[in-house]
Amino acid sequence: SGLQRGGPWIFLGAQGQGLFQDFCVPVLQVAVVDLNKTVGEQCQAQLDAEFGEGRSVFIQCDVTHGDALRDAFQRTVDQFGRLDIVINNAGINNEKNWEKTIQVNLTSVIKGTYLALEHMSKEYGKQGGTIINVSSMAAFLHSPHQPVYTATKHGVIGFTRAMADAAAQDDYGVRINVLCPAFVDTPLLHTVEEEDNMGKFVKFKDDFKQSMNKFGVLQPSLIAEGMMRLISDPSLNGAVMKITCAKGIHFHTYEPMSA
């Protein structure tokens, strides 16, 4: 991957579980892409403080706006000269406006992956790279309060595994993996309390809290560690990394299909 080269990253969905403090990359160039200006500027200020000015750029962008997303990739490449790592992390939890949830959590991950390939794949004459698509343990443990969120996170896994096969078979030089955290201590967790987000499923909020108590809540630093492993291990392609309090960082295994 580009990690050894300290190559440019694009990180879509900035709040990103407060991840940046926990990435220990010696030479870092990163574009933080987020809808929320305050969050994006805070991330950039953290990066400036940690790594020095000029290594990062904040690009305000709604990932559901196709042209804006394309521009965000182009601006990143214009600024840093190339792209090595893409993390499709932006996600929302909105069962009331569930079409938007599909747009952000699934459609934009697909678009972000295709744009990443345009800038990194050998198919396009580029040098290779690595992509992480963020799913969730919700894809493995169904719960009544998030049917559409759950569907999108299933979709992210299916899309990523199929694309990883395509990348390997057609020699894109790009590894594509998926990361599935359990509950993580970020603002997203609080959205389950809000009728505006959950619609009629808000009545299950106590069940949701019970699940959190049962399974525990992860700190963002462990998610950063998982991402670093996906980025730096050249053997990983099509991997489904799970991160839970009980088992830490581990991988889902699939039974081979019998004929």
Ligand SMILES: NC(=O)c1ccc[n+]([C@@H]2O[C@H](COP(=O)([O-])OP(=O)(O)OC[C@H]3O[C@@H](n4cnc5c(N)ncnc54)[C@H](O)[C@@H]3O)[C@@H](O)[C@H]2O)c1
């Ligand atoms: N927090 C958890 O418990 C948890 C668990 C499993 C998976 N996840 C996944 O991790 C990812 C990050 O979530 P988080 O917990 O850091 O949430 P968060 O709400 O703290 O951060 C998500 C970021 O995405 C940005 N974003 C939302 N919609 C956007 C859009 N249309 N365009 C651009 N940016 C947009 C937000 O502004 C925010 O900064 C999501 O995909 C989420 O589904 C979270």
Ligand SMILES: CCCCC[C@H](O)CC\C=C/C=C/C=C/[C@@H](O)[C@@H](O)CCCC(=O)O
């Ligand atoms: C409000 C939106 C936030 C979404 C929250 C997450 O996306 C949903 C996380 C859902 C479930 C987490 C379950 C965790 C379980 C584990 O601790 C573990 O016991 C399961 C182990 C299964 C395995 O690893 O094979």
